[in-house]
Each structure stands twice: as structure tokens, then as C-alpha cells.
Amino acid sequence: MxxxxxxxxxxxxxxxxxxxxxxxxxxxxxxxxxxxxxxxxxxxxxxxxxxxxxxxxxxxxxxxxxxxxxxxxxxxxxxxxxxxxxxxxxxxxxxxxxxxxxxxxxxxxxxxxxxxxxxxxxxxxxxxxxxxxxxxxxxxxxxxxxxxxxxDPGVVNAYAALGMDYFDSVSDIDIIDINAGDHGHYFATNFDPEINFREFTGRVWSWQNRQWVQNKMFEIKRTDDLPVVGKRTSYMTGHDELHSLSKNLDVPNIRFWMGFGDHYINVFTVLNSLGLLSEQPVTTAEGLEVVPLKVVKAVLPDPASLAPNYTGKTCIGDILKGKKDGKDKEIFIYNVADHKEAYEEVGSQGISxxxxxxxxxxxxxxxxxxxxxxxxxxxxxxxxxxxxxxxxxxxxxxxxxxxxxxxxxxx
Amino acid sequence: MxxxxxxxxxxxxxxxxxxxxxxxxxxxxxxxxxxxxxxxxxxxxxxxxxxxxxxxxxxxxxxxxxxxxxxxxxxxxxxxxxxxxxxxxxxxxxxxxxxxxxxxxxxxxxxxxxxxxxxxxxxxxxxxxxxxxxxxxxxxxxxxxxxxxxxDPGVVNAYAALGMDYFDSVSDIDIIDINAGDHGHYFATNFDPEINFREFTGRVWSWQNRQWVQNKMFEIKRTDDLPVVGKRTSYMTGHDELHSLSKNLDVPNIRFWMGFGDHYINVFTVLNSLGLLSEQPVTTAEGLEVVPLKVVKAVLPDPASLAPNYTGKTCIGDILKGKKDGKDKEIFIYNVADHKEAYEEVGSQGISxxxxxxxxxxxxxxxxxxxxxxxxxxxxxxxxxxxxxxxxxxxxxxxxxxxxxxxxxxx
Known part of the structure; x- marks a missing residue:
């Protein structure tokens, strides 16, 4: 032990x-x-x-x-x-x-x-x-x-594995991560901005027809009517779990979808288009070498500081589609968490x-x-x-x- | 001599x-x-x-x-x-x-x-x-x-002074600066970004009813149908010329209006709201002290580099309103400049x-x-x-x- x-x-x-x-x-x-x-x-x-x-x-x-x-x-x-x-x-x-x-x-x-x-x-x-x-x-x-x-990764991998038992064969696993919370700031990231933005600044990898497929961020979206959080739009995003589920489960299509509001996408797009999310250093007119992303991190709210005033809920889960007894079947296995309850219990917001x-x-x-x-x-x-x-x-x-x-x- | x-x-x-x-x-x-x-x-x-x-x-x-x-x-x-x-x-x-x-x-x-x-x-x-x-x-x-x-300031001050001669009394001088040019970049400033943004990050001062009035940037706008450049929206902006014309001319209302497209305003608003246009230093997680505005400047195109591909025209001038022989009168004194012609003559774009x-x-x-x-x-x-x-x-x-x-x- x-x-x-x-x-x-x-x-x-x-x-x-x-x-x-x-x-x-x-x-x-x-x-x-x-x-x-x-x-x-x-x-x-x-x-x-x-x-x-x-x-x-x-x-x-x-x-x-x-x-x-x-x-x-x-x-x-x-x-x-x-x-x-x-x-x-x-x-x-x-x-x-x-x-x-x-x-x-x-x-x-x-x-x-x-x-x-x-x-x-x-x-x-x-x-x-x-x-x-x-x-x-x-x-x-x-x-x-x-x-x-x-x-995600983690619990959603368990949802995927356990969900397989409800089917004879599964064609699609779509993992959906929605944060319907409100932190009250103009803009903030829920994790370290440096790590958070890295998820979205490169290519989007997904597993489709048993192959890795490349897309651009915010290129492909879907809208789902989800429990508790309601109708939400999410965007195909590269994410860790696809990189093991694609190997360990016999499922031809596995995708990850992250929910973003229009305001988040706008701020992200401006920063990214200007090169301010780059992890590569630039040199100022005064000769100072600086990584733009680290400056963006410095001006954004500390993610830990968001917790006390965070309200609303998260909904994260797996939609599985496949066949059972010759018929089409679809299930959604999910969790709903509450930002305020999390803060009251452990002093952190719901994402943490x-x-x-x-x-x-x-x-x-x-x-x-x-x-x-x-x-x-x-x-x-x-x-x-x-x-x-x-x-x-x-x-x-x-x-x-x-x-x-x-x-x-x-x- | x-x-x-x-x-x-x-x-x-x-x-x-x-x-x-x-x-x-x-x-x-x-x-x-x-x-x-x-x-x-x-x-x-x-x-x-x-x-x-x-x-x-x-x-x-x-x-x-x-x-x-x-x-x-x-x-x-x-x-x-x-x-x-x-x-x-x-x-x-x-x-x-x-x-x-x-x-x-x-x-x-x-x-x-x-x-x-x-x-x-x-x-x-x-x-x-x-x-x-x-x-x-x-x-x-x-x-x-x-x-x-x-x-502006400069020629528009001359337009204001000379325009007075067409009236018995002038009630309003509105100076309008429209750049209807296209530099082909996602975003760029026409002057040193550090100087350029400083014009818009603080209060907007205007001279109204013979007093200094404060507004916020992008709070007040107007749309004019102007020669050559057509229908354009401009925003009340703090600007140098008001600070001498208000003293030297007997005119109760003198305002400055700068033309901005929706895209410019969006990028500006995102950067400004996040604090990235600040001239006050921030400290990165690694302890480096950096002025965010200097990093924004470092990632933006060098204004001088815009000239070769700049197309379109500028229209800058003064609308004067007042009375002549007991009747309402309005005149517009202005210049139209062409980015490409400027580049061909002196190697700079039209704003320069x-x-x-x-x-x-x-x-x-x-x-x-x-x-x-x-x-x-x-x-x-x-x-x-x-x-x-x-x-x-x-x-x-x-x-x-x-x-x-x-x-x-x-x-």
C-alpha cells in the first residue's frame, strides 16, 4: 500500500x-x-x-x-x-x-x-x-x-472507455468541454495563459477515419444543446486525450471540442494575428529581448485571482455514436461542476x-x-x-x- | 535670409x-x-x-x-x-x-x-x-x-484661420482627418505606434461652448460624405490644434475627428482593454520589467515598411459653420493626398x-x-x-x- x-x-x-x-x-x-x-x-x-x-x-x-x-x-x-x-x-x-x-x-x-x-x-x-x-x-x-x-484528459478517457460497453461498435467519440462560467473580467484565461494559449496557436490535430487530420483553430465548430448549460458552440481543438484514445480504443473518429464565446475568440484572434501570443522572443526598439506571450501573461488577471467571484457551471463529457443491435445509438456521459461550490470547498474555481x-x-x-x-x-x-x-x-x-x-x- | x-x-x-x-x-x-x-x-x-x-x-x-x-x-x-x-x-x-x-x-x-x-x-x-x-x-x-x-496640426490651423474670412461669425470648426488608404496588413499604425496610440489611450479633450470638455475615446462619432473618399465615419479625438486654435480664434466650438474603421477600433479596444497599450512597465513571471506598448510596437509592422504597397487616398480638412449676412453658411477647406504618388515622389506613404x-x-x-x-x-x-x-x-x-x-x- x-x-x-x-x-x-x-x-x-x-x-x-x-x-x-x-x-x-x-x-x-x-x-x-x-x-x-x-x-x-x-x-x-x-x-x-x-x-x-x-x-x-x-x-x-x-x-x-x-x-x-x-x-x-x-x-x-x-x-x-x-x-x-x-x-x-x-x-x-x-x-x-x-x-x-x-x-x-x-x-x-x-x-x-x-x-x-x-x-x-x-x-x-x-x-x-x-x-x-x-x-x-x-x-x-x-x-x-x-x-x-x-x-480532460483523464475522466473523459474513462467516459470513452466505459461508454464503449453500451455499443457493439462505436464510430465517433466527441469530447466536449464547455465552461459556462463568468469571471467578471474583460478577459482572462482559466489556466496559466502561457500554457492555455499554446493549445490554440498551432495546428488542430484530430483523429478521423483512423488518421491524423490537420485543421486550423476556430475552423470547425458545432452547436449542442447540453444539460444544465444549454445551447453552446464549441470549436474543434487539439487536445491530449486524442493522442492515447486513438491508440487504445477501436474508434475511427475521435475529436475534441472546446467551447468559446465570440468575445474570447475575438481577443484571441487579435492577439494571435498581431504575434502577441508567440513564444519566440522579439526585440524592442530599446534592444530588450522579450517573449510577447510572457507580456500578455503579465497584463492578464492571475487565474487564481478569478476564483472568489467566479459564477456559473462547467459541463464536460463524451458524446459516443455507434451501433447497438443493428441500430444507431448515441449517448452522452458527462459531469457538471459549479464554480462557486468549488471555491467554497477548496478555494479554487471550477476549472481547477x-x-x-x-x-x-x-x-x-x-x-x-x-x-x-x-x-x-x-x-x-x-x-x-x-x-x-x-x-x-x-x-x-x-x-x-x-x-x-x-x-x-x-x- | x-x-x-x-x-x-x-x-x-x-x-x-x-x-x-x-x-x-x-x-x-x-x-x-x-x-x-x-x-x-x-x-x-x-x-x-x-x-x-x-x-x-x-x-x-x-x-x-x-x-x-x-x-x-x-x-x-x-x-x-x-x-x-x-x-x-x-x-x-x-x-x-x-x-x-x-x-x-x-x-x-x-x-x-x-x-x-x-x-x-x-x-x-x-x-x-x-x-x-x-x-x-x-x-x-x-x-x-x-x-x-x-x-494636422499645421495646415488645418491655416484652413481654420483663412476660413474665418468667409463668415461674419463662426460657431463651429470641425477638423476631419480621414485615411482611406489600404496598407494590406492585418493591422499597422501609420506613425510610430508608441506615439500613435498615446493619442487615443487617455481622455479626449474638445473645445465646446468656449470650455474644455472631456470624453472617452470612440464615445462620439460622426459620418460625413466627403470629396473623393466618400462616406466616412470619424471619432472625436484629442489633438494638438485645438490647444492653440481655442486661444487664437474667436470660435466657441472646435473639435477634431479622426477616421477609424471597425477593424482598427476592435484591435485597439482589445489591446487597450488588456493593458497592452500602457506606457507603464509590468513585470513578467520571470522578473523582466517591460513596457507593454514597446512590445506591441515590436510586433507591429515598421510604419516605414508600409509605404511601397500603400494604396488609396487621405482627405483632411476643416468644416466651418457660422453666419454670413444673417444666413447660415458652411464651408469645407481640404486636401486630398495619394499614398502611391507620395511613395513615387519621396519614398514615403501619404500620411508621412x-x-x-x-x-x-x-x-x-x-x-x-x-x-x-x-x-x-x-x-x-x-x-x-x-x-x-x-x-x-x-x-x-x-x-x-x-x-x-x-x-x-x-x-
Missing amino acids: KRNVLIIGAGGVAQVVAHKCAQHNDILGNIHIASRTVEKCQQIVDSVREKGSLKTAGELQAHALDALDIEATKALIAETQSQLVINVGSPFINMSVLQACIETGAAYLDTAIHEDPGKICETPPWYANYEWKRRELCEENKVTAILGVGF YTAGVPPVAAAILIAQGVWDVQKMVNVEELDCKPFINLLNDIGLPTRIKDEEGDRPLSY | KRNVLIIGAGGVAQVVAHKCAQHNDILGNIHIASRTVEKCQQIVDSVREKGSLKTAGELQAHALDALDIEATKALIAETQSQLVINVGSPFINMSVLQACIETGAAYLDTAIHEDPGKICETPPWYANYEWKRRELCEENKVTAILGVGF YTAGVPPVAAAILIAQGVWDVQKMVNVEELDCKPFINLLNDIGLPTRIKDEEGDRPLSY
């Missing part, structure tokens, strides 16, 4: 992870939070203590760590006796943290694919460029590594909440031995039923909508 | 000034061009030589100069024996260059009001904050200083052309003794008839439209 969690990262998602781990520290053991800026970790520790989130008495400590430094990360894992490492830092650090886990035997969990700071939208499948190169090493060392176990709760559920399942598979996997390769049941209990209930109606889903 | 011109600045307007001075060097004498970056001055020199713009043999030289350094500027005026200084550099250097002229006796000409880099939209009248504080000193030293003698030709006309009038007034003046305080006649001859013809039709205007 693995115990003691090291959380790497100190943003909005790390805040949720820390609170949720604290609520289950009878199972998870001691909790350590590490990032470059120890003050940000300490703020999370203080927030957990203020809200009284710790279920039982136990260690809860902040640490300064440069997670690109593998030796330092190994030393902290050893020092804190952590057997569970939840990496919710920037996607630039995945490979270093994974290496530290492989060398120490700690289980590794993350919520996004590794990225090279100088590249965007690399050749698919993205996992093959980085994480999957360590599959054999994980297996040899009996290291449990669960990749992409946030909401949906991303931060699932890796804690996964850590609990590893701690309990259910998911301690001692190899590298994506979520859809696991038995997803206990995951969904646990999420139902700890804040992210799943529902299913099909020809029999709209109802809670559990196993 | 004053001779020999020192041009300060090396942007698009300086390029026009240099070519036009060269075309009249029989009257103006030697030509010297100075700016911080001597290479940019040399490029202008090369362009003048390539086009064979020099009317007679004469000196034409590039110099490196920090025009904020009064002693260095005085030394260059002395060394080049310049009696005419045309300041078309950044508006941050006006007061230093003016001081150098006062101390050397050279005539001073500029095309925009002095600005403090750290302030925008100061208390009106703007001239009273800076230049007019040197009026007495100019008079004592018999220094000719002609302020704001570009097109309209701004750069007038100070050369003024320099010629000083050299000829007509405008060598040996004190500080704004254009409307001078006899504007020879100015209009000279502009008719050297590339900026004036027309008038009233109840008698639309026709050339000369005296």
Missing part, C-alpha cells in the same frame, strides 16, 4: 489537489507541496489549514523545488518518504519528474502531456514524443505511472476543481492497490469503474444521457 | 522633409539629417541621392545626435551653420531642441506638441504646459519658432507626406523672410495665404467646397 503524497506545482490545480488529499489523508498519509516559489506552496498549506481540510492529524509541508533538477526531486521524494507524486506543475517538467519517480520507485501521476517550451503542436501522437518512450523503463522498474489523469480532483482519486486508488499497476498507462487502459464511483463520492458526479433519459451513472 | 537646414529625426516624416528640402535647396541651402541612429539618417541621404531630389549641388549629410542633449544639439547647429531646424523626431525631444535653437538663434519648426514619456493627455491647453513657457524667451532672443506646422511637406513650406517662407517673425507662433497667428499658395505648388493642393461648388483655393 503506497502512502505519502508529494504534490509538485502551486497553481490553482495544486490548491485543489492539496485540499482533496487533505480530506483523504487517512488513506494518503503525509502531504508535501513543492514548487519553485515556496511562498506559493505555503499559501496552499495555510489555505488547507484555514479550511480545516485535513481529515486526521498528519504532516502538511511546503518545499522549494526546481523540478527540472532530477537529483533534487529524487532527494525530496526520499526525504518526504513520498510513494505518490502528483505532478500538477507546468507541462515542461513532466519528463524530469517522471525520471525521478522511475529512479525512486514512487508512483507518478500527471494531468497534461510533456511540452518542450520552444515547440507547439508537435507530431501526433504527442505521448509518443515524450512519456511513452519511458514505458519499458516503468515496466522494468515496476513503477506505476498514470498519464493524463485530470478531467475538475482538473485537480481526478488525480487525487487516482492516487487513492493506487494507495488502495486498485490502480497500483506497476507500469505506465493512460486512463482508458485501467478498470475505470472504481474511478467513476470514487469521483461520484468526492465531488465530481457522473451522469449519462441516452434514449432512456438523463441519470446518475455508477457501477 | 536664413539658410541651411538641420532635420532632426529619421522616420517616415523626416524622409519626406529631406526630399522636399532637397527639391528646394536653391532656397534652403545645405541639408543635414540627425538622429540617434546615424544609419537611418544615411538611408534617407541615400534615398534622396537615388531619386536625384537635390535641385542644385549642395551639402547633404547624416549625423548621429542625442537630441535630448542640448549642448550636443547646439554644437551640431553651429558646426553645420544651420539657421533652420526642422524637428520631426519624437515629441519627447521638443523642449531640448527648442532650447538649443533659442541659444543659437536658429529658427525652430516642429509638427507635434512636446510630450513627457510618462504622461498622457495632460491638462489643456497642452502648449501651455511646455512650449508656450518659452514664448518670452523666443521674443527676447528674436528666435522664430513655428509650432505644429505639419498637416502630408505631415512632412508643410514644415518644408514653412522653412522656405522663413528663408524668404515672409515668415521670419522672430518670435514663437502657432500657424494661425501667421499670414497663411502665402503658405497655402506654396503648398499648392509643392504637392499639397488646397480645395474649398461651399454653396458655390468644389474648387481649388489659392490667393
Whole structure:
């Protein structure tokens, strides 16, 4: 039974992870939070203590760590006796943290694919460029590594895998992510702008007719009438989950759709067209070398600051289409989360909440031995039923909508 | 008779000034061009030589100069024996260059009001904050200083003063500046973006009912059916000329209107709302201190680069309304300039052309003794008839439209 969690990262998602781990520290053991800026970790520790989130008495400590430094990360894992490492830092650090886990035997969990700071939208499948190169090493060392176990990727991969059981064959999986929330600002991103915009500035990869297809951002859209959030337009977007589902599920068409309002698209289009979202440096007339995207990040609201006044809900789920007993069938498996409820429970907005709760559920399942598979996997390769049941209990209930109606889903 | 011109600045307007001075060097004498970056001055020199713009043999030289350094500027005026200084550099250097002229006796000409880099939209009248504080000193030293003698301010001040003669009383002067040109880029500014945006990021001052009135940018608009460029929407904008015309002409309402397309306004609004047009520094996550506006400038096209492909025309003029013989009367005095013709003649686009030709006309009038007034003046305080006649001859013809039709205007 693995115990003691090291959380790497100190943003909005790390805040949720820390609170949720604290609520289950009878199972998870001691909790350590590490990032470059120890003050940000300490703020999370203080927030957990203020809200009284710790279920039982136990260690809860902040640490300064440069997670690109593998030796330092190994030393902290050893020092804190952590057997569970939840990496919710920037996607630039995945490979270093994974290496530290492989060398120490700690289980590794993350919520996004590794990225090279100088590249965007690399050749698919993205996992093959980085994480999957360590599959054999994980297996040899009996290291449990669960990749992409946030909401999307993560829970939506579980929805896809479990949804397959309702069909004889599935032709289409469309993952839809709608944030119908309102933060009250002229413009803001829900995650680190630097990471957030990188999702949209390059090519859009989708899996269609069992092939990778390229499109431009905002080129293809759809409108769905969804539970709770109503009629919403979403745009085909490149996203992590396609890069494992396309390999692991026998489905010819898998696409990801992100909801955007016209105002968001307008602001994004202006910034992008001017080159202000570029990760490549420019030189000012005074000779200063600056990455425009970092300046945009500096003028935008800090995503963490949005939480207190965020209202409205998110709706994220999978539409599956296929055949059952010779007839066409369609189902929607989804979750609805509420920004205000998330803030009241853990001090973060709903986007961070949906991303931060699932890796804690996964850590609990590893701690309990259910998911301690001692190899590298994506979520859809696991038995997803206990995951969904646990999420139902700890804040992210799943529902299913099909020809029999709209109802809670559990196993 | 004053001779020999020192041009300060090396942007698009300086390029026009240099070519036009060269075309009249029989009257103006030697030509010297100075700016911080001597290479940019040399490029202008090369362009003048390539086009064979020099009317007679004469000196034409590039110099490196920090025009904020009064002693260095005085030394260059002395060394080049310049009696005419045309300041078309950044508006941050006006007061230093003016001081150098006062101390050397050279005539001073500029095309925009002095600005403090750290302030925008100061208390009106703007001239009273800076230049007019040197009026007495100019008079004592018999220094000719002609302020704001570009097109707007400059020629439009002359239009206002001359237009008064058609009325018994004038109630309204509306100065309208329309650029109906197309540069083919997603977005670009026609001047240095840093200076250009400063015009629109603060309050809009106008002179109404003999008082200064404040509005917001893009708050008030009008649509006019104008000669050549047709139906155009323009927005009330704060602008230099109001700050002298309101003092020098007996007119209760004087407003400035700048034409903007919906796309320009959208891009401007996005950048401004996000804080990317701010002249105040922000700090990136990495600790780098950057002025956002300087980064926007770095990603936008260099205004000088727009010229070769610029097509279309500008229309700038004054609508005057008032009474004549007890009846309502309205006239429009205006110029239409063509971007492509400007480029073919002097290698700059039409906006730079309209701004750069007038100070050369003024320099010629000083050299000829007509405008060598040996004190500080704004254009409307001078006899504007020879100015209009000279502009008719050297590339900026004036027309008038009233109840008698639309026709050339000369005296």
C-alpha cells in the first residue's frame, strides 16, 4: 500500500489537489507541496489549514523545488518518504519528474502531456514524443505511472472507455468541454495563459477515419444543446486525450471540442494575428529581448485571482455514436461542476476543481492497490469503474444521457 | 535670409522633409539629417541621392545626435551653420531642441506638441504646459519658432484661420482627418505606434461652448460624405490644434475627428482593454520589467515598411459653420493626398507626406523672410495665404467646397 503524497506545482490545480488529499489523508498519509516559489506552496498549506481540510492529524509541508533538477526531486521524494507524486506543475517538467519517480520507485501521476517550451503542436501522437518512450523503463522498474489523469484528459478517457460497453461498435467519440462560467473580467484565461494559449496557436490535430487530420483553430465548430448549460458552440481543438484514445480504443473518429464565446475568440484572434501570443522572443526598439506571450501573461488577471467571484457551471463529457443491435445509438456521459461550490470547498474555481480532483482519486486508488499497476498507462487502459464511483463520492458526479433519459451513472 | 537646414529625426516624416528640402535647396541651402541612429539618417541621404531630389549641388549629410542633449544639439547647429531646424523626431525631444535653437538663434519648426514619456493627455491647453513657457524667451532672443506646422496640426490651423474670412461669425470648426488608404496588413499604425496610440489611450479633450470638455475615446462619432473618399465615419479625438486654435480664434466650438474603421477600433479596444497599450512597465513571471506598448510596437509592422504597397487616398480638412449676412453658411477647406504618388515622389506613404511637406513650406517662407517673425507662433497667428499658395505648388493642393461648388483655393 503506497502512502505519502508529494504534490509538485502551486497553481490553482495544486490548491485543489492539496485540499482533496487533505480530506483523504487517512488513506494518503503525509502531504508535501513543492514548487519553485515556496511562498506559493505555503499559501496552499495555510489555505488547507484555514479550511480545516485535513481529515486526521498528519504532516502538511511546503518545499522549494526546481523540478527540472532530477537529483533534487529524487532527494525530496526520499526525504518526504513520498510513494505518490502528483505532478500538477507546468507541462515542461513532466519528463524530469517522471525520471525521478522511475529512479525512486514512487508512483507518478500527471494531468497534461510533456511540452518542450520552444515547440507547439508537435507530431501526433504527442505521448509518443515524450512519456511513452519511458514505458519499458516503468515496466522494468515496476513503477506505476498514470498519464493524463485530470478531467480532460483523464475522466473523459474513462467516459470513452466505459461508454464503449453500451455499443457493439462505436464510430465517433466527441469530447466536449464547455465552461459556462463568468469571471467578471474583460478577459482572462482559466489556466496559466502561457500554457492555455499554446493549445490554440498551432495546428488542430484530430483523429478521423483512423488518421491524423490537420485543421486550423476556430475552423470547425458545432452547436449542442447540453444539460444544465444549454445551447453552446464549441470549436474543434487539439487536445491530449486524442493522442492515447486513438491508440487504445477501436474508434475511427475521435475529436475534441472546446467551447468559446465570440468575445474570447475575438481577443484571441487579435492577439494571435498581431504575434502577441508567440513564444519566440522579439526585440524592442530599446534592444530588450522579450517573449510577447510572457507580456500578455503579465497584463492578464492571475487565474487564481478569478476564483472568489467566479459564477456559473462547467459541463464536460463524451458524446459516443455507434451501433447497438443493428441500430444507431448515441449517448452522452458527462459531469457538471459549479464554480462557486468549488471555491467554497477548496478555494479554487471550477476549472481547477475538475482538473485537480481526478488525480487525487487516482492516487487513492493506487494507495488502495486498485490502480497500483506497476507500469505506465493512460486512463482508458485501467478498470475505470472504481474511478467513476470514487469521483461520484468526492465531488465530481457522473451522469449519462441516452434514449432512456438523463441519470446518475455508477457501477 | 536664413539658410541651411538641420532635420532632426529619421522616420517616415523626416524622409519626406529631406526630399522636399532637397527639391528646394536653391532656397534652403545645405541639408543635414540627425538622429540617434546615424544609419537611418544615411538611408534617407541615400534615398534622396537615388531619386536625384537635390535641385542644385549642395551639402547633404547624416549625423548621429542625442537630441535630448542640448549642448550636443547646439554644437551640431553651429558646426553645420544651420539657421533652420526642422524637428520631426519624437515629441519627447521638443523642449531640448527648442532650447538649443533659442541659444543659437536658429529658427525652430516642429509638427507635434512636446510630450513627457510618462504622461498622457495632460491638462489643456497642452502648449501651455511646455512650449508656450518659452514664448518670452523666443521674443527676447528674436528666435522664430513655428509650432505644429505639419498637416494636422499645421495646415488645418491655416484652413481654420483663412476660413474665418468667409463668415461674419463662426460657431463651429470641425477638423476631419480621414485615411482611406489600404496598407494590406492585418493591422499597422501609420506613425510610430508608441506615439500613435498615446493619442487615443487617455481622455479626449474638445473645445465646446468656449470650455474644455472631456470624453472617452470612440464615445462620439460622426459620418460625413466627403470629396473623393466618400462616406466616412470619424471619432472625436484629442489633438494638438485645438490647444492653440481655442486661444487664437474667436470660435466657441472646435473639435477634431479622426477616421477609424471597425477593424482598427476592435484591435485597439482589445489591446487597450488588456493593458497592452500602457506606457507603464509590468513585470513578467520571470522578473523582466517591460513596457507593454514597446512590445506591441515590436510586433507591429515598421510604419516605414508600409509605404511601397500603400494604396488609396487621405482627405483632411476643416468644416466651418457660422453666419454670413444673417444666413447660415458652411464651408469645407481640404486636401486630398495619394499614398502611391507620395511613395513615387519621396519614398514615403501619404500620411508621412502630408505631415512632412508643410514644415518644408514653412522653412522656405522663413528663408524668404515672409515668415521670419522672430518670435514663437502657432500657424494661425501667421499670414497663411502665402503658405497655402506654396503648398499648392509643392504637392499639397488646397480645395474649398461651399454653396458655390468644389474648387481649388489659392490667393
